[in-house]
Amino acid sequence: MIDQVCKVLSINPLAKDIWEMTFSADQLVKIYKGAGQFIEILGDKTWDHPLRRPMSISGITDSTMSIIFKVMGQMTSRFSSLKVNDEINVLGPLGNTFSHPSENETAILIGGGVGLAPIMNFLNELKSINNHVLTIIGARTKDEHHLDHDPCNGMYLTTDDGSIGDHGTVMPTLDRIINTVKYPKLYACGPEPMLKAVQQFGLTHDIPTELSVESYMGCGVGLCQGCVLKREGPDFAEDSYQKKYTVVCKDGPVYNAKEIHFD
Ligand SMILES: Cc1cc2nc3c(=O)[nH]c(=O)nc-3n(C[C@H](O)[C@H](O)[C@H](O)COP(=O)(O)OP(=O)(O)OC[C@H]3O[C@@H](n4cnc5c(N)ncnc54)[C@H](O)[C@@H]3O)c2cc1C
Known part of the structure; x- marks a missing residue:
């Protein structure tokens, strides 16, 4: 750094x-x-x-x-x-980076609000190495979108009020397109309710899922401990503070969905 x-x-x-x-x-x-x-x-x-x-x-x-x-x-x-x-x-x-999908996996990128920033960066990174990618970007209304709804090229926009793209949150669109992909891998960044929904979806359907978490953050280098998240899983239950909790700025912001718990 x-x-x-x-x-x-x-x-x-x-x-x-x-x-x-x-x-x-x-x-x-x-x-x-x-x-x-x-x-x-x-x-x-x-x-x-x-x-x-x-x-x-x-x-x-x-x-x-x-x-x-x-x-x-x-x-x-x-x-x-x-x-x-x-x-x-x-x-x-x-912070860390999204991991690339394996050769047989198809990346489904999901961005909500300004969570689209790292998602667009990852989309361009994957496209530059010819990966086939599907992208869903959600916002409340048309005014908050600057991209085109273009399902033929794998770009799906959603709006809560239906003013552009698919009506609703990113979840109904994800639920629909997931069946078109044999080995999906999910990547998401956005508001916490969206991350929770994608996490639940990934765990329920046993789909590898990475979440980029935008917690409140002070220093950005692990000193202030302002961006602590609880680590998920029995392996961490009886373990030390450092293993039960994680600081997003140093260990994240990208996590395996199985690893973290949103309160
Ligand atoms: C790793 C990481 C990456 C981020 N990437 C982006 C990005 O690409 N684009 C972007 O627009 N924002 C991003 N954010 C959020 C951004 O840092 C905050 O919106 C910004 O710090 C707000 O500063 P401010 O002084 O304008 O607002 P403040 O006066 O600090 O806050 C204004 C309002 O925003 C709320 N708020 C502030 N920070 C957050 C947060 N992290 N989550 C939810 N609500 C918040 C506050 O509660 C308050 O209501 C990211 C955050 C993190 C941790």
Whole structure:
């Protein structure tokens, strides 16, 4: 991990309250391991906001990185007002990566809300090595989507209000397309209720499943213990603190669905 002062190269709105920012990252990309990893951005040089904000890497070239973010509060609002050539301090790359499907497995990628950021990065990574992939991206309404609903090319959009794509959450679409795939492997990132539903689906149908968890996070490097999750399974029941619990920033954010428990 390193920290680099990065120059904003582009910043554009993609959908309602959702932005994409690309910045110079020649040092960071040298130690990037793959989709799933995230960065921590310090967007304020004063002590008003001393905590960095975690953001998944949504895209990468040999000298740049991109993020897709939703304006949630003060810092993401500040990010959305950055201009080309402004500087941000970026710590990373942090965390682990999604593991690739085996040769006979078909990846089904599922993104909810801004959980689409690492999912889009993984989609491009798998496409670059010619993997066949199906992708489901869910949002509440059409305004929050910037992609096209294109089932013929394996891209399914869903909306809670039915304003674009399939009506409902990502789950009915997953339930439908799962039967078209012989050996599926699920990958998901999004809000916790969605992750719980995908976890339950994977466990019930005995499908290998990886979940990228976006917990509240402070330091991003395992010190503050702000992003603790309970590890699942009898192996951990009588074990030490470190084995019963996991910190998302260091051990994650990507977990085997069998391994973790959401309270
Ligand atoms: C590993 C990881 C990757 C992430 N990747 C992305 C990404 O790619 N794009 C993106 O838009 N966001 C991502 N997030 C979430 C993002 O870090 C927060 O939305 C951001 O820190 C909010 O900062 P803020 O100052 O704007 O809002 P704050 O003022 O800190 O919070 C505003 C509101 O958002 C809620 N909130 C803040 N953080 C979270 C969270 N992690 N989960 C649920 N609610 C939260 C708060 O409760 C509050 O209601 C990621 C988080 C993690 C841990």
